[in-house]
Amino acid sequence: MAYPPPSTPFPPPAAPPKNRNGLLIGLLVAGAVAVVMLTACGVGGFLLYRAYSDSDEAASGSSSGAEIEGLIDYRATNPGALSQNHITSPVAYPMTPPAGGPHFGDWQNCVGDVYTAPIVDGNAVHSLEHGAVWITYKPGLAASDVESLAAKVRGQAYMMMSPYPGQTAPISLQAWGYQLSVDSAGDDRIDEFIRQFRQTATMEPGATCAAGITSTTG
Secondary structure (H helix, E strand, O other): OOOOOOOOOOOOOOOOOOOHHHHHHHHHHHHHHHHHHHHHHHHHHHHHHHHHHHHHHHHOOOOOOOOOOOOEEHHHHOHHHOOOOEOOOOOOOOOOOOOOOOEOOOOEOOEEEEOOOOOOHHHHHHHHHOOOEEEEEOOOOOHHHHHHHHHHHOOOOOEEEEEOOOOOOOEEEEEOOEEEEEOOOOOHHHHHHHHHHOOOOOOOOOOOOOOOEOOOOO
């Protein structure tokens, strides 16, 4: 008895066509995500570097300021004058007003204090060590200029001002190791000096400007 030939097997199902557009879109999306992540890491790393740099600068008691025309940098020109020793008797400073050096144990209160009479050098210098900017002016400066300076000081931590008999410039600004003389309260370099050196010029990061003495010599 003859048997019929075996039936022809069904061919295997064809593989679905590849979605080339979908694959391309997926690759593009993955690439874009990678670029965003790398950019974020780069920006984050840069900001972290800046934060550490600023912290190290403040901790070392140094700051920039070379771009301020007329700035005197005693840290570079006369570092030997910037001793942090405590004294019990007045000393002669090599700059007028003093911008650093030996000082008394008590600091002058420097939380936006506007003194209308001279203050003791040794106390003021201690405030500079803590990071204060001290604005001084020659007695007889126009009242409008005095008030303009006072407006920059009042209510500002690590700021103080006082008249200073004997200084030659109408206005002088002091931070630890830095000094700038100007002729007018409208000089833009005043604000730049304050921005550059208030607290950043400290030799004792974190030291307070409050709870100091408030007495004057007048």
